[in-house]
Every structure is written in C-alpha cells, then in structure tokens.
Amino acid sequence: MRRLVSTAGITRLVCLAAVLAAVGLLPWLSGRDPALTVLRARSAEQEATPEALAAIRADLGLDAGPLSLLGSWASGLPHGDLGTSWVSGTExxxxxxxxxxxxxxxxxxxxxxxxxxxxxxxxxxxxxxxxxxxxxxxxxxxxxxxxxxxxxxxxxxxxxxxxxxxxxxxxxxxxxxxxxxxxxxxxxxxxxxxxxxxxxxxxxxxxxxxxxxxxxxxxxxxxxxxxxxxxxxxxxxxxxxxxxxxxxxxxxxxxxxxxxxxxxxxxxxxxxxxxxxxxxxxxxxxxxxxxxxxxxxxxxxxxxRDAGLTLPTARPVRTRPAVPVVLAAVLVTAVGWGLLRDPYAVNTTSRLLAPSWAHPLGTDGLGRDVLARLGHGAASTIGTAAAVCLAGLLLSLALGFLPSVASGASDIANALPPVIAGILVAAVVGPGTGGAALAVALLSWPALSAHAAALVQEVRASTFLAAQRAIGASPSWILTRHVLPSVAGPVTRHAILRLPGIALALASLGFLGLGAQPPTPEWGLLLDESRAYVERAPWAALAPAVALALLAGLAVSTAAYAEGRGGLGGRGGRRTRRVTKAGALTKEATVGV
Missing domain, CATH: 1.10.3720.10 (MetI-like)
Structure with missing residues (x-):
C-alpha cells in the first residue's frame, strides 16, 4: 500500500510539472513566432523586418532558447513576477x-x-x-x-x-x-x-x-x-x-x-x-x-481517517425506457430533416427570417437555414464525441491495470476543467475541432479508469482465476480470456453513456470559440453566432439551445435507465456500481468533462 501511495504521489508531481512546463513554454509551443505576435500587438503598421523581429526577441529574452525562457519564467514565480503583457505592455x-x-x-x-x-x-x-x-x-x-x-x-x-x-x-x-x-x-x-x-x-x-x-x-x-x-x-x-x-x-x-x-x-x-x-x-x-x-x-x-468509509448502496433512480427513446426520436427527426438541406447556402435577402414552412427554424444572420445547420452540426458534434469516447475507453482500459499511476494523474486531470485545457490546446495548435477533441480527451478518462481499476481488482481476486492459475494457465491466457472480457464490457457500456456528455463538452468549447470555426455548423458555435442578434431573431438561438437541452436530457435519462437495470456494473455487481455511480451520473460525466 505504501508503494502504491508513493507511486501515485510521484505521478501526481510529474503530471503537475508537465502542466507547469507546458504553461511556461507556451511562447515556443504555440507554433507561431512570438516576436511577430508582439510586433503586431505594438504596431500593426510596422513592417516585420528581420532587424525589428531580432530586437523584439532580444528584448523578451526569446533568443536564449526555450529552456532559458522556462527557467526565467519559473524563477520569477516565487517573487510574484508573471512577466509583462505583450499587448498592453503592463505587468x-x-x-x-x-x-x-x-x-x-x-x-x-x-x-x-x-x-x-x-x-x-x-x-x-x-x-x-x-x-x-x-x-x-x-x-x-x-x-x-x-x-x-x-x-x-x-x-x-x-x-x-x-x-x-x-x-x-x-x-x-x-x-x-x-x-x-x-x-x-x-x-x-x-x-x-x-x-x-x-x-x-x-x-x-x-x-x-x-x-x-x-x-x-x-x-x-x-x-x-x-x-x-x-x-x-x-x-x-x-x-x-x-x-x-x-x-x-x-x-x-x-x-x-x-x-x-x-x-x-x-x-x-x-x-x-x-x-x-x-x-x-x-x-x-x-x-x-x-x-x-x-x-x-x-x-x-x-x-x-485511515478507514475507507463508504456509503450504503443508493437506490437507483429508475426511469421508463420511453423517456430516452422519445428524446432520441425527437433529436433524430430534427437531425435527419436538417441533413436533407444545404447548411452553407447564403442568401442575404432572407436574413433573420421567422420560422416558416420554407425554413422550419428560421434563418440566421447570413440567411442560412437554421434547421440545415442544426442537422449537419449534429454529425460534427456527435461524430467527434464518438472518437473522443473511443480514445478515452482505450486509455482507461490500459490505466485500469496501473491504478497507482492513474490515481496520481487523475488528481491533476480533475483539477483542470475542459475549458482550461481547451484554452491551452488552442494556444498551442490554434482553435479547431481537433484541438477541442484533444482537450476533452485529455480530461475525460478518470471516471472510466476508476471503473476499470475496480473491475480489474475484483476479477483478479475471484476464485475462478485462482483455479486457472492452479491448473497452469499462463498470465497472458488469463489476461486475454478472462480479465479483459470481464472488464471491457461494463467499461464500454459506461463509455457509451458518457457520449452525450462529451458532446456537450465539445459544444461548450465551440461556444467559446475554442472548437470548430466558422462556417462549420457545430452546435456550440451556432449558439455563439446567434448571440449577436438574439433580440431580433431569438429562434436562431433557441434552436441549438433546445437541441443541447435534449442532448443533456438524453444523457441523464439513458444513464438513469441503465443504472436502474444494473447496466453499468456488469459482472462487477453492487460494489462496482457503487464505484462507478459518481463517474456515471455526476457533472463531470455529463459535461466533460
């Protein structure tokens, strides 16, 4: 136990150091010339000559290299010196x-x-x-x-x-x-x-x-x-x-x-x-x-203080299967109808039209059909969420066999909301769908990893594995034929339940301008674009808002129905459901993050 605690502590420190190093090296990791950024901030009309850029690099200490820059930034932190703004020139x-x-x-x-x-x-x-x-x-x-x-x-x-x-x-x-x-x-x-x-x-x-x-x-x-x-x-x-x-x-x-x-x-x-x-x-x-x-x-x-105090198993919140089915049917109908229309057709003479038969959800500020953009945006939002969900599943299955490493890294992951990770990733690779997916994927694995670790521990302690070892079964045979099948099924079902929540996390990054960029019809971006004319055309904002609300309701009702049926625990039983309840139904699972 002491060794596990030590490993978790070391992993926690390593992850924290990695995050701090990434923050300190942002000027180099951004892929852009910091000197050019400063020059544009100070004077948009000044020509970016090699001499001007070299003078700025010398002034900021950028010519000394990334390691020197990181050391200089870190050495100022204990004294409260966070540097000087490149845009305003103030502390x-x-x-x-x-x-x-x-x-x-x-x-x-x-x-x-x-x-x-x-x-x-x-x-x-x-x-x-x-x-x-x-x-x-x-x-x-x-x-x-x-x-x-x-x-x-x-x-x-x-x-x-x-x-x-x-x-x-x-x-x-x-x-x-x-x-x-x-x-x-x-x-x-x-x-x-x-x-x-x-x-x-x-x-x-x-x-x-x-x-x-x-x-x-x-x-x-x-x-x-x-x-x-x-x-x-x-x-x-x-x-x-x-x-x-x-x-x-x-x-x-x-x-x-x-x-x-x-x-x-x-x-x-x-x-x-x-x-x-x-x-x-x-x-x-x-x-x-x-x-x-x-x-x-x-x-x-x-x-x-040293006891593992746990609560009795809470009664599952049961819901009728009709609830998620109805919500899914409404979403699928709206998305399917929108997919039959052109989401990029611009018609400035039809700007901000009210809902009609020609445009069931009205038009946006450029005259584009809101229903079409809503339908095509679902493919972008949910398709990206599915890829993130698969990556989180594979990572959690691997970390389920390394609980001490996972516990240390998860402490740092839980301290970083997806929005903050999205800001960091956008600063490095620029805003976009790929960057938003990477940010959510980096922080969406702790709940799945905890579920996988609990199942691995329970399966390894079972009597039938002891019998397999007694008759001479190899570790690889036990792993591939018994442990992995027992773990993969329940964790996969758990990952699928997290899919709507991951989609909501991606939509939140799109809303902040850190995810998909115009003219991509992504739901969060649609909501952000409609804020500029929300007083004149509230339906343009209500359409993606209602779609996101339906997605949130689908996440909750599906999770509640699966929990009532014991769908999260698999063969892990009551103990596993208690471990995974917090990960399956909390805000982190439904939003991301």
Missing amino acids: VLPSVVAGLQVSLGLMAAAFGVAVLLACALVAPVLVRGRGSAGAFAAMLAAVPEFLLATVALLVCGVWLGWLPTSGWQGPLYMVLPAIALGVPAGGLLGRLVADALPAVLDERWVELWRGAGVSKARVSAAALRRVLPPLVPQFGMAAVGLTGGAVAVETVFAVPGIGRTALGAAKSQDLPLLQGSVLALLALGLVTGALAAAVRRRLLGPAL
Missing part, C-alpha cells in the same frame, strides 16, 4: 489578481446558490425519510452553464428586462451569472446527498436513536454528517467545475473575471497574460481539491 500580476478577485466573488455567490438549491432538494428526503432528488436534479446537473447563461440572458434580461445582462457594477449584475453558474452545481450536490440519505436513514443506528427518543432534527443532522464525508471529494470536483463554468458565464455576461481574461489572452496570443491566468486557475483547482480533502478528514475525525 501581468495586477491583471491576474483583479480578474481572480472578480471570479472568486462570482464563484462564492454561485456556491451560495448551489447550497440553497441543494438544501431544497434534500429537505423533502429528510422530512419524509425516503424519496430521491430524482431526474429533476440530474437534469439540472447536466445542463451546461453556457446554455443556462444564454437562456437566462434571453428570458430574464432581454425579454422581461428584470436584471442587467452585462458588466460588473453592483450586486444586481451578479444575480444572473451566479444563477447560471450555481444551478448545475446545486443540482449535482442535491442529487448526491438526496440519493444517499434514504440508505443511511435505513441503517440500524437511526432506528435505535429514534427508539431512544432522540429528536428528528438531531437524527437528521447525524445522518447528514454520516453522508457528507464520502461525498466531499465530489463536492470538491463540483467547485472545480465552477472554475471551468465561470469562463463561459463570464463570457456571456461580459464579467471581467479570470476566465474571461484567460480566454481573451488566448485569442489575442498575449501569452504572458495567458500563462498567468492559467496558472491562477490551476492553483485555484488544486487548492479546492486540497480543501476538500481537509474537510473530509475533519468530518471523519481521528478514529476514521
């Missing part, structure tokens, strides 16, 4: 600190919304002693923040005019961003606690306390204390999810936070500012994970 640290303060305020407000929503979902279970948050909470947890932010801006800001829709000038400006960011997290937290409480309230000690006349309030408080320690790591992941979701929410509402700062720096190739912003976001994620671990240790107490 990076004040901009990072200002953006971080705004983001922390927004995340604190969003976490308050999440806690209030979670309490509302948990309260009926505590009162009745049974029940579940059900599909409603799971649906809230699966809705991407950028989609909820767009709908909130459209309904509450544009149509009803209740609240301001952009800026950061007072408490009222915080309401819509905090709701958009906090509702999915609240749905996740409420779902986790409410689903675990009924099994805890059925435990023997609750019956004894009630028989002894202990008040219902005290029993409820003790049940919550029993529930929380195993779920605290999931709460930490939800807080890290707020970091990634803040990038999209800050972009929608023009909030000057650290996420919007990082995204703007990536698009303008202001690499020193991007380095500082990404470093701040990474540190925020790691600190959040450390705080979650400390809270868990505090809740467990000295006697149980």
Whole structure:
C-alpha cells in the first residue's frame, strides 16, 4: 500500500510539472513566432523586418532558447513576477489578481446558490425519510452553464428586462451569472446527498436513536454528517467545475473575471497574460481539491481517517425506457430533416427570417437555414464525441491495470476543467475541432479508469482465476480470456453513456470559440453566432439551445435507465456500481468533462 501511495504521489508531481512546463513554454509551443505576435500587438503598421523581429526577441529574452525562457519564467514565480503583457505592455500580476478577485466573488455567490438549491432538494428526503432528488436534479446537473447563461440572458434580461445582462457594477449584475453558474452545481450536490440519505436513514443506528427518543432534527443532522464525508471529494470536483463554468458565464455576461481574461489572452496570443491566468486557475483547482480533502478528514475525525468509509448502496433512480427513446426520436427527426438541406447556402435577402414552412427554424444572420445547420452540426458534434469516447475507453482500459499511476494523474486531470485545457490546446495548435477533441480527451478518462481499476481488482481476486492459475494457465491466457472480457464490457457500456456528455463538452468549447470555426455548423458555435442578434431573431438561438437541452436530457435519462437495470456494473455487481455511480451520473460525466 505504501508503494502504491508513493507511486501515485510521484505521478501526481510529474503530471503537475508537465502542466507547469507546458504553461511556461507556451511562447515556443504555440507554433507561431512570438516576436511577430508582439510586433503586431505594438504596431500593426510596422513592417516585420528581420532587424525589428531580432530586437523584439532580444528584448523578451526569446533568443536564449526555450529552456532559458522556462527557467526565467519559473524563477520569477516565487517573487510574484508573471512577466509583462505583450499587448498592453503592463505587468501581468495586477491583471491576474483583479480578474481572480472578480471570479472568486462570482464563484462564492454561485456556491451560495448551489447550497440553497441543494438544501431544497434534500429537505423533502429528510422530512419524509425516503424519496430521491430524482431526474429533476440530474437534469439540472447536466445542463451546461453556457446554455443556462444564454437562456437566462434571453428570458430574464432581454425579454422581461428584470436584471442587467452585462458588466460588473453592483450586486444586481451578479444575480444572473451566479444563477447560471450555481444551478448545475446545486443540482449535482442535491442529487448526491438526496440519493444517499434514504440508505443511511435505513441503517440500524437511526432506528435505535429514534427508539431512544432522540429528536428528528438531531437524527437528521447525524445522518447528514454520516453522508457528507464520502461525498466531499465530489463536492470538491463540483467547485472545480465552477472554475471551468465561470469562463463561459463570464463570457456571456461580459464579467471581467479570470476566465474571461484567460480566454481573451488566448485569442489575442498575449501569452504572458495567458500563462498567468492559467496558472491562477490551476492553483485555484488544486487548492479546492486540497480543501476538500481537509474537510473530509475533519468530518471523519481521528478514529476514521485511515478507514475507507463508504456509503450504503443508493437506490437507483429508475426511469421508463420511453423517456430516452422519445428524446432520441425527437433529436433524430430534427437531425435527419436538417441533413436533407444545404447548411452553407447564403442568401442575404432572407436574413433573420421567422420560422416558416420554407425554413422550419428560421434563418440566421447570413440567411442560412437554421434547421440545415442544426442537422449537419449534429454529425460534427456527435461524430467527434464518438472518437473522443473511443480514445478515452482505450486509455482507461490500459490505466485500469496501473491504478497507482492513474490515481496520481487523475488528481491533476480533475483539477483542470475542459475549458482550461481547451484554452491551452488552442494556444498551442490554434482553435479547431481537433484541438477541442484533444482537450476533452485529455480530461475525460478518470471516471472510466476508476471503473476499470475496480473491475480489474475484483476479477483478479475471484476464485475462478485462482483455479486457472492452479491448473497452469499462463498470465497472458488469463489476461486475454478472462480479465479483459470481464472488464471491457461494463467499461464500454459506461463509455457509451458518457457520449452525450462529451458532446456537450465539445459544444461548450465551440461556444467559446475554442472548437470548430466558422462556417462549420457545430452546435456550440451556432449558439455563439446567434448571440449577436438574439433580440431580433431569438429562434436562431433557441434552436441549438433546445437541441443541447435534449442532448443533456438524453444523457441523464439513458444513464438513469441503465443504472436502474444494473447496466453499468456488469459482472462487477453492487460494489462496482457503487464505484462507478459518481463517474456515471455526476457533472463531470455529463459535461466533460
């Protein structure tokens, strides 16, 4: 056990060092001449002569080589020196600190919304002693923040005019961003606690306390204390999810936070500012994970800190098979109808037309048919998600046999939301479908890897393998004929259930301009393009928004139906389903990330 912990720690440090090195070497990894980028930022009219570029390289220290640049950047970090912005020429640290303060305020407000929503979902279970948050909470947890932010801006800001829709000038400006960011997290937290409480309230000690006349309030408080320690790591992941979701929410509402700062720096190739912003976001994620671990240790107490405290198996949330079938039928019908139309035909005389028989979902700002772009965008979004899903499956099957290595690397992967990885990848290879797929693939494997590791451990400990060894079966025979078939089936079904969530993660990167580029009809990009004329043609924004909402509903209902049928666990049984529940139904699985 000590050796496994040591290996995991070494892997964690190696992965962290690799991420920091990638951030430090961004000027060289970007594939573009940093001197040319600085020259264009300082003066767009100045000619890029070799002499001018050489002077800029000498001024920035780029002529010393990548290793010297990395050492110079790293040596300044302990002193708070993050360099000078290539665009504005000002120090990076004040901009990072200002953006971080705004983001922390927004995340604190969003976490308050999440806690209030979670309490509302948990309260009926505590009162009745049974029940579940059900599909409603799971649906809230699966809705991407950028989609909820767009709908909130459209309904509450544009149509009803209740609240301001952009800026950061007072408490009222915080309401819509905090709701958009906090509702999915609240749905996740409420779902986790409410689903675990009924099994805890059925435990023997609750019956004894009630028989002894202990008040219902005290029993409820003790049940919550029993529930929380195993779920605290999931709460930490939800807080890290707020970091990634803040990038999209800050972009929608023009909030000057650290996420919007990082995204703007990536698009303008202001690499020193991007380095500082990404470093701040990474540190925020790691600190959040450390705080979650400390809270868990505090809740467990000295006697149980070394114990593997787990919850009783929660009752699966059952759903009728008709729900995912109906959602899939609606999506397939819309996509099939759209595939029969031309998504690239431009007709400027038909701009922003309302829905009609000729254009069932109206037209966009260039007169292109929205239904056609929606249908062809499904092929791009879901096809790329299928490739990412396959890559994650193969990687998780390999890492399932290396649990110590996987656990160390997964800590770093969980501290980086897909949006932050997308920003880094876009800075290196440029925005595009391939870069977005790579970013999601780099972070989508931990849940599948944990599932595979649990199955491998269980199969290896089974008695029939001991019998195979006793009769002289070779390790390769046991691996290929027994272990892999027992592991591959359940993990493959788990990977398929994650497909809609991966598609939503890709759509979020497209919405931020980090994924597919115009004129590609990708769903997230369609939603981003329609924001410019959302007041004149709301149907152009509602079409991809409804499609993404249906995709989120399909992810939740399919996962719930499979869980009710025991579809995730395979031959792993109750123990495996308990291990994989967090990975199959949490926000990370349905969004990516």
